[in-house]
Amino acid sequence: MLTYYLGLSAILFSIGVAGVIVRRNAIIMFMCIELMLNAVNLSFIALSPYAGIEGQVFVFFVIAVAAAEAAVGLAIIIALFRHVESVDVRNFSLLRW
Amino acid sequence: MGDGIVNGAAAGFSPFLLGWIVLLPLIGFLVNGAVAIAARRYKPVPLAAASEEEDVAHRHEEHPATPEPIPATPPAWTKSLPTFVAPGVIALAFAIALVNFFRMLGAGDALPVIERYWSWMPVGDLQVDVAFQLDQLSMLMTLIITGVGALIHVFSVGYMKKDEGYARYFAYLNLFVFFMLILVLGSSFPLMFVGWEGVGLCSYLLIGFWFREKANADAGKKAFIVNRIGDFGFLIAMFLIFAHLGTLNFVEVFAAAPEQLAFGGAVVTAICLFLFLGATGKSAQIPLFVWLPDAMAGPTPVSALIHAATMVTAGVYLIVRSSVLFAMAPSASLVVGLIGALTAIFAATIALKQWDIKKVLAYSTVSQLGFMFAAVGIGAYVAGVFHLMTHAFFKALLFLGAGAVIHAMHSALHATHSPRDAQDMRNMGGMRRWMPWTFGTMGVATLAIAGIPPFSGFFSKDEILGYAWSGARGELPISQGSLFGVGGEVWMLLIGVLLAAAALLTAFYMGRMMLYTFFGPNRTGEAESPHLHEVGASMKWPLVVLGVLSLIGGLFQVEADVPIVNWFAAVAIGGPDALYNFLAPVTAPAAAVMAQNIPAATVATHPAWPVLLAIVIGAGGLLLAWYLLKPAALGVEGEEPDYRRAWERILHDKWYVDEAYDRGVVRPVVALSGFFARVLDRRLIDGTVDWMGRAAQSVGMVGARVQSGHVNTYAFVLVVGAVLALFWFSGGFAWLAAS
């Protein structure tokens, strides 16, 4: 049973990774990262019957941290949107080489 | 600082204010540095435009003869304070060193005294302290550094009088002396390395004193990289010593080495060769000599102090200090001797064709350093140190004298805004009329370097040649060694022949330099020559003192059992073999090692003929120059000699000889040195450096392209890395390898 949970978690995580690599929209990329975090949360929950109840507590921490990241991330994207009028990351390459 | 723990079983000798010898120059540096920073406020932004007025006269040195009018002049104290502080601290250090010297003499065979200050590098079992070791060798070096250093400081007062960076110059000079003293007084390899690097740094600061040009900048870069190669050798040697002996303190290393390392073994040979690689970098030996002639871009007193008397001899000091190790590695010693002899002859041939007076002296220095390395390579450690000492006297004098000439030339050329080169001997000639003191003292130095008795160079050079001949007859312990399967005697014979030839060339090019500079008609120019003048007192007296030292310096070490030389035993200072006896405690362990491991070492015999030969060579070289070269026919810089006017006479005399000289000596030599310059210097060193730089850059370019600026690419790179890492951690690679 655990294998299925962990497998699902790994698949979700991979979907998130793939999304970050292929998507160009900064907000969607960020959503993919959130997906990755939640995939990890799933792992924590799935593992906690075996590894200990702390696993469920960790999920709270992860949710809180993800919320903080979301707040900051959206703020950064908005700030940048004012300059570039776009959330397409292909437009952000002032810095390179 | 002088209250460190004295631990050394000295027989009645305790050092007197040892720490202050080192501390005083540091104080001088701090004071002068503070003055330099304070003085900056009073002057305008330094002219970057200096490179614009690129007349030839300014090519070598941005000479300070007449500064541009500046709006705000710094107050007088910014000059008067360094004037007293800078030479003052060095003179005071010299005085303290003298007190210690006489105390040491009174104490007999004192063991090394180690004054410990604080723990510097404690890493596990590597314990290095900041501690100074005072023994006969470091004593002698300290005396030379502070003594000659003080004279050069005094000379600089006059030479740099009108320079706007006066205080800064003295700050650097003091700092140099500070590091040089750490180099010779440090009681361990790492501390010596501190001084080693420090003097290098100061040398850049001082060469760069007037650096504003691209060409000079490249020279500086080359010097830096070449010295890094040398340092690399030094560091490897240190690691090897530590790995095999577990310590880096001199006393402990040299006590442990004969017991823990195999005589002539690979380890000790490797250590010695790497140490020598370090020495070639600092002391400008083949193949790392290329930086020294370029370093002549600095002010002339700097050349005298750093590039003649002190810093460049650090390599010789290193080998004498490590004489126990070198005595254990006869093959490595032969390499040292051979490289030294080759450098001596090679640099001497290049010196033959130089027109720049400082370049002549620069190559001469490289050549003389070769003599010293040849000496220490064949196991004649005292002879090497002896030549180091006499060379410090006469070469410092030559450089200072050249500085005086350039100073005079420069003010003359500047008076008429002549674009010609103040350092080119073709623009000089007949200078003895205007500069009798300079001429006289430089004449003494020339006789000394040529090896004419009773001048100092005669004694030291003769001793080296004498040892080489003894070695060739198999009478030296190192003669028992072998290199590439060839016995030590053969190599020693080669070394002796090369050195004799180098001595002949030395006398010749020195005679040539003196002739072109001081004899014949003046070629400076009608308008310019009235402006030529003798230097002032602050520059004259150091010349005189050094002249006296160049004259009598040889009497510190008069070999009692060598014919002809021992005629001077009556006037020898401190009795015959004074230096030998003084340094005996330092070289004794090396001698003991050789006596123990090479049973067949016989006592050297001293026939008279090598001494006679040396005198003939020296005198012959000078006479040859006198007869072959006719300064009267020399054209000025950039002008072909006017052969037609005095056709017959020149055809018979100058033209023919010049041509013969050109065909027989100069052309092959030029070709050879050109070959060396092109292949070794340009192609090999510059080329390698350039190529490595370009190759590295293009690889870097590829790396930089990954940095596309796109987040997606970055994420992709991260994921690739992560997949690889996971593959490894999950045992994927192991699985692949297994299947």
Add this chain to the structure above:
Amino acid sequence: MIESYLPILILLAISVVNAVVILGLTYLVSPYRPTSVKSAPYESGMPGLGGTRDRFSVKFYVVAILFIVFDVETVFLVPWAVAMRDLGWEGFAAAMIFIFILTVGLIYEWKKGALEWD
């Protein structure tokens, strides 16, 4: 253990069935006669102004971000409230510290004017 979740499963099933049935029925029985007024976006009965792709005021984002941050505090406070008696004074102190920090944040954004619409 798993049986105790049965009522939830039943509730879930009923609500799904309920939603499907209602939507399906309206689809089957209601007439479909669109007019331009009818297919206009529903804006609470007001006539529509401008296009649907209008830019929102950035203030919405600010409020949304603030909401996320303060919303998450319940994640910690609800479990604490449930187990408050077991955790005792130590737990109470911890929760107070947590609330204190949040309050500092609240005061900050209040003074910054982030809570005022204009």
Add this chain to the structure above:
Amino acid sequence: MELDFQTSVDYFWALLPEIVLSLWAMGVLLADVFQKGSRSEASRPAIAWLALAGIAAAAVANVWLMTVTGTGGMIAVDGFRIFANFILLLAAALAILVSMGYLDRHAMNRGEFYVLLMFAVVGMMILASAQDLILLFVGLELMSVAIYVLVGFNRRDPRSGEAALKYFLLGAFASAFLLYGIALVFGATGTTDLALLAETIGTGVQDAPLLLMMGVGLLAVGFAFKVAAMPFHVWTPDAYDGAPTPITALMATGVKAAAFAALLRVFAVSFGGLHETWVVAFWWLAALTMIGANLVALTQGSVKRMLAYSSIAHAGYVLVAVVAANAVGAAAFLFYLLVYTLMTAGAFGIVIANARGDRERVSLEDYAGLGWQQPVMAAAFAIFLLSLAGFPLTGGFIGKLYILRAALAADQVPLAVILVMASLISYFYYLRVVIVMYMRPAPAADTHAGLTASRPLQVAVGVAAIGVILLFFAPAMVLDAAQGSVAGLFIAQEALFGLSRGP
């Protein structure tokens, strides 16, 4: 004081420096927002000085912490933590000092800057001292979130925003990897406590479950990202380049030092039993980082970006100490981080000083002739660059020497050779700046006239320069302290496996 972490009060004492700094930061935040009415520029430096006082207060608490011992908590109370804390507080203090003039010039002098900086430092300190993977994650995120904002703090500059976005997206991305690693390790061992992990894992390299190895691998990836080891460095040049320079300095020093401290604690201590596996991975990371970063740095025309690559290269050197994984290595590690903090912060300080108005002059040409027109500034820069290159007479040399020593003690000879070669390469680009400063004439006589570094910046650069020199001539005291601080770190390991191969 002896802490056994049986009651929560013990955590109060164990976390005193962090608590002091957090409370101070909150106080500064409120003070700033309440004095809004008097929005005079004159009041702004007060906030900065207040922040500096907070750092000092935390340092005092940290000194007090030296008298405390404690075991068994989620937070370590040991010498390693205290030493690391001092490095982090030093980095923060230097960053605040160099910020003062910078923020005014770029019209972004807002109190939040310093508050966020202090919170970031709290995060770093927690990261460096966490004894539990979850606390480590929280510390990491506290630090990162604050830094994301600081990177984008210059809202008028699109480069700053772009850097923030890139850093944020990739940072969060890497955090997810790290978190996944924590989850898997937790699943495999049933604990996230570092001490318990060490016991649980034991020496069972052979029969380590796949879950554990994957978890360790993901943790390695996460840490490699935070310390910017190649190829996980891709975010670094852009983020460092675009960020406000004081923040670049903080990222290059504090953030990196904290991540390294956590990395050493987790891998050398907890995963000591898996040493044979991870050491190979870090070996390659170290080698690739040293070679790659130095090569790419050669091609950079911007001094700021060159320094970014230089900081990546230095991560490689420090990784060598991690690979050595013995007590000598850990001491060398701490010593190097200290030297590195001083010289990097100093170098960025000069980059900040060489600016006119809000225009930073970061290209190589902008440094031409600086040595003649601004000798003190150029001399300081030369000291920092030479120290970064590892030139003798500077602390950087001693630092490299110690790392070499540790590598040789652990029989990592090839890595030591690579380190030496990489340093030789680095001479080229460091020296290029020195040469340009001293040997290329400035375009005009007044090119560099009137570059007025603010007094606090002068202090910061001066302290850093003197520190760098002092660490060459008298490194013994610091090194003794470093060796003392790591003494306890490996005791458990040595008892368990006899891992420490150093003397």
